[in-house]
Amino acid sequence: MPQPLGVVLIFSSWNFPFTLALDPLIGAISAGNTVLLKPSDLAPACISFLVETIPKYLDNKAIKVVAGGADIGERLLQLKWDKIFYTGSPRVGRLVMAAAAKHLTPVTLELGGKCPAIVDTLSTTPSKAKVTAKRIVGGKWGPCNGQACIAIDYLLVEEKLASALIELLKKTIKRFYGENIKSLKSISRIVNEHQFQRLVNLLKDPNVADSIVYGGSVDEEKLVIEPTILLDPPLDSEIMSEEIFGPLLPIITLKNIEESINFINSKSNPLVIYAFTEDETFKKRILSETSSGTVTFNDSMVQFLCDSLPFGGVGQSGFGRYHGKYSFDTFSHEKSILHRGFYPEIEPRYPPWTDFKLLFIKLAYEFDYFGLILLLLWFKRS
Amino acid sequence: MASEVEKKAVFDIDSAKEVVQELRASFVAGKTKDYEWRRTQLKAMLKMMDENEPQIVAALRDDLSKPELESSIYEIAMLKNSCKLALKKMKHWVMPEKAKTSLATFPSSAEIVSEPLGVVLVISAWNYPLLLSLDPVIGAIAAGNAIVLKPSEISPATASLLAKLVANYMDSSCIKVVEGAVPETTALLEQKWDKIMYTGNGRIGRIVMAAAAKHLTPVVLELGGKCPVIVDSGINLQVATRRIIAGKWGCNNGQACISPDYIITTKDYAVELVDSFKCELERFYGKNPLESKDLSRVVNSNHFARLLKLLDEDKVSSKIVYGGERDKSNLKIAPTILLDVPQDSLIMNEEIFGPLLPIITIDKVEDSFDLINSGTKPLAAYMFTNNKKLKEKFVEKVSAGGLVINDTTVHLAEPTLPFGGVGDSGMGAYHGKFSFDTFSHKKAVLYRSFAGDAPLRYPPYTNGKLRLLKALLGGSILGIIRALMGWSKA
Numbered sequence: 001m002p003q004p005l006g007v008v009l010i011f012s013s014w015n016f017p018f019t020l021a022l023d024p025l026i027g028a029i030s031a032g033n034t035v036l037l038k039p040s041d042l043a044p045a046c047i048s049f050l051v052e053t054i055p056k057y058l059d060n061k062a063i064k065v066v067a068g069g070a071d072i073g074e075r076l077l078q079l080k081w082d083k084i085f086y087t088g089s090p091r092v093g094r095l096v097m098a099a100a101a102k103h104l105t106p107v108t109l110e111l112g113g114k115c116p117a118i119v120d121t122l123s124t125t126p127s128k129a130k131v132t133a134k135r136i137v138g139g140k141w142g143p144c145n146g147q148a149c150i151a152i153d154y155l156l157v158e159e160k161l162a163s164a165l166i167e168l169l170k171k172t173i174k175r176f177y178g179e180n181i182k183s184l185k186s187i188s189r190i191v192n193e194h195q196f197q198r199l200v201n202l203l204k205d206p207n208v209a210d211s212i213v214y215g216g217s218v219d220e221e222k223l224v225i226e227p228t229i230l231l232d233p234p235l236d237s238e239i240m241s242e243e244i245f246g247p248l249l250p251i252i253t254l255k256n257i258e259e260s261i262n263f264i265n266s267k268s269n270p271l272v273i274y275a276f277t278e279d280e281t282f283k284k285r286i287l288s289e290t291s292s293g294t295v296t297f298n299d300s301m302v303q304f305l306c307d308s309l310p311f312g313g314v315g316q317s318g319f320g321r322y323h324g325k326y327s328f329d330t331f332s333h334e335k336s337i338l339h340r341g342f343y344p345e346i347e348p349r350y351p352p353w354t355d356f357k358l359l360f361i362k363l364a365y366e367f368d369y370f371g372l373i374l375l376l377l378w379f380k381r382s
Numbered sequence: 383m384a385s386e387v388e389k390k391a392v393f394d395i396d397s398a399k400e401v402v403q404e405l406r407a408s409f410v411a412g413k414t415k416d417y418e419w420r421r422t423q424l425k426a427m428l429k430m431m432d433e434n435e436p437q438i439v440a441a442l443r444d445d446l447s448k449p450e451l452e453s454s455i456y457e458i459a460m461l462k463n464s465c466k467l468a469l470k471k472m473k474h475w476v477m478p479e480k481a482k483t484s485l486a487t488f489p490s491s492a493e494i495v496s497e498p499l500g501v502v503l504v505i506s507a508w509n510y511p512l513l514l515s516l517d518p519v520i521g522a523i524a525a526g527n528a529i530v531l532k533p534s535e536i537s538p539a540t541a542s543l544l545a546k547l548v549a550n551y552m553d554s555s556c557i558k559v560v561e562g563a564v565p566e567t568t569a570l571l572e573q574k575w576d577k578i579m580y581t582g583n584g585r586i587g588r589i590v591m592a593a594a595a596k597h598l599t600p601v602v603l604e605l606g607g608k609c610p611v612i613v614d615s616g617i618n619l620q621v622a623t624r625r626i627i628a629g630k631w632g633c634n635n636g637q638a639c640i641s642p643d644y645i646i647t648t649k650d651y652a653v654e655l656v657d658s659f660k661c662e663l664e665r666f667y668g669k670n671p672l673e674s675k676d677l678s679r680v681v682n683s684n685h686f687a688r689l690l691k692l693l694d695e696d697k698v699s700s701k702i703v704y705g706g707e708r709d710k711s712n713l714k715i716a717p718t719i720l721l722d723v724p725q726d727s728l729i730m731n732e733e734i735f736g737p738l739l740p741i742i743t744i745d746k747v748e749d750s751f752d753l754i755n756s757g758t759k760p761l762a763a764y765m766f767t768n769n770k771k772l773k774e775k776f777v778e779k780v781s782a783g784g785l786v787i788n789d790t791t792v793h794l795a796e797p798t799l800p801f802g803g804v805g806d807s808g809m810g811a812y813h814g815k816f817s818f819d820t821f822s823h824k825k826a827v828l829y830r831s832f833a834g835d836a837p838l839r840y841p842p843y844t845n846g847k848l849r850l851l852k853a854l855l856g857g858s859i860l861g862i863i864r865a866l867m868g869w870s871k872a
Contacts (some may be wrong), residue, residue, distance in 0.1 A: 076548035101591035186841035
């Protein structure tokens, strides 16, 4: 029987400030909990909206929103909650879990990772190749300009197909977002100065800068970085070891697309692995030889819409899951209940124990009915 | 002597690292994922128990003076059943589960695939040292993981027997037993695991979770609590009393996480209840329970002293209505019942984990629910009643890991029920398929095709696209038609 856990704390992130705040809230409410929501202070207009509007529509005695920065977050973590739900970075995830440990509070951590996209469909029909390009572009710069935990972080493709892929991507980017940084449209900006500098710094390494094949322009005043593609930046550069969370797309080339499996396994488990391929054997290998929160074949992002699939990570990308019924479950305690009658009573349960009782119970445990009958008829002895 | 001491290897951080590295290599090589490997390991475990039952019973007698029946049934037989269940059902458990897809992702198909987490650490307790060590290991094997088992040093005979048997019967490149105490456990906890399962008390549970936090390792904590028993009138008192005794003193002499900790009954019924206890206790354990062979002893002198402290507190010692005898040299305390100890006494504020049973009286049975909820959430709660309304209220109002009506502790044996705590009694659950699930990652998989790619999703974004997408996600056919016709609001 599911029961509410009690009083829960939800931390949400700044990149999808409404979905990541309200989606867990929906689960917590449906499971019967009272909730404190602490949205990220990096999305101040959204926080103000939530702080003003939620009390107008929802029961203010049971659901509250608190605005504030890291200091408020820290103070909240000192208190005892019945569950904490955190969406954000692994660094803060560790702090949340360590604080929760003091009160034995269960946690769900929705973190990130470098979500790779394996591209194996360029040698099929041109229309499929086009769709692949659209889905990659839509899956990289569509979600908050790459600032999403499930955005495509980098691509893996065979050497010989790299230039065709880049051409397709360039065309698609121009069609979707405009010809250059001046005419950029239909795309988010970078959230703040700090993140802007972090991304710009990823491109500072001369070897990385040299690998840019498209884009690269930035506008510090408007906090805009145009969609940028890099071809084979050094594997030990920061852009290939940190989660990018921005509009920079490295493409890593391989001799054989099957090598992508080892490549992905050399990094920590991502939240999603995307694979554009029609090779059924390759699909099976990807499924059984890699580990990630989710695997999506031949598309990007849409697994987020599928309510019957659990959404969550594994390893460094987090633990716990939600969406659909999983949200309800994550904020519930599944209480087990056993009803017994007073009859029948099994005497051998009780001491003083004898060899007979021991044998009886052993046989009963093994459902050895025949043995039981023999025992009762005195034909069996220990 | 000096050279012997030098030769004995110290299990430190480096040793722990090496163990994890070896297991990770085995895991990455795919050894534990292999279905046949899982089957052979489980069969080996069955064989291990079949061939060594007398040694196991002897080790448990050494550590706990555990009566043979308890060892055979609650440890060995339960484990064997758990193994057999896994062997029987594993082929279903490992199958992917189909998931429904909606209009939002049409056309597509979806499934949920179980995969092993990797290298897991199982830390077990001293009271059921075999069961609490190997039952989680069964789940971890069935799910395809590599495992380190750290049995409790407070039951040393069983710990070293386990180490020996597991090394002899199971694949040591994938399943290892590490013996030791605090330093060894600390060394293990510094490592990065893919899951940690800990059975024990809340204090150490916090330490385990804090260590796991450094590596973002998910944990299962099977802790304890004060498991209450509510006794209503109008029941078969003899049967109820016997079942409470079986769950209390029949389970390692009260040293079990789901043992009835204390009783709540009405003032009117208390006398009858106490009399029934006296009668049945004597029938089970004789006039001299300290001499009875059917009772475990208290595990060690620390716990013995702890229990005496609870019993000898001024305001408590006068409330003893039965028992109270003790034998320090044999670490035995007789089954003891206390009536109406004060709420602020030590015995009512910490988990007893021993053969002392306080009875608290209240005016009406319904008052017991608030009393229980005023404390921390226990691992289990029990109620004896024939009143349907009271049963419903009990189930609805009392929050605990698991509830049993008209019996005690038996839910442990039901593999279809998740066994675990809530709040201070822990997080996560296991037994049966829940063990398999707890050591698995449930990977979501979405298959999409190239057909039907809707330009709606892609920029440049227009109001028309927005209207239609909203309608599609909204799922109503009428809404979609309206949007297509341009009749709905943006």
